Amino acid sequence: MGPMWKNENEMFALMKEKLYTPVVGDILDVMGFTHQFMPPYIRPLQNDMKLAGKACTVLEHDVFGPQKKPFGLLTEALDQLQKNEIFVATGAHNSALWGELLTAT
Known part of the structure; x- marks a missing residue:
């Protein structure tokens, strides 16, 4: 079977x-x-x-000062999500990982 x-x-x-x-x-x-x-x-x-679904795991880390890419690779990770994948992120300590800007992306 x-x-x-x-x-x-x-x-x-x-x-x-x-x-x-x-x-x-x-x-x-x-x-x-x-x-x-x-x-x-x-x-x-x-x-x-x-x-x-399948977990799409992302490890975040805190950064300090101006960055060339303010969101690092986060938006690229979101853009690569496939059907049936679930975005699971951890790691940053001082801020929320998801907010208004990522919701609008």
Whole structure:
């Protein structure tokens, strides 16, 4: 018996329909991947929101003084996002990673 999906769109739709946080955590634990969840204070805007896709991970860092490219490679990373990819960023300490300018980009 093959997979229950024909393409990534179907696979991610099936994940959003069938999977839930505790079962994903149990599977990751069995696979040896512990501590794989975001902290509890990172929550969806509404309780019924679900997200499934491939992570596009970005590491941010603090910079000081004028820069040739004020946003570094951040806008390029956003431009390279593909369908079914989720932008996941971490690293900067002194400022928000996302704001009005990136929303308008």
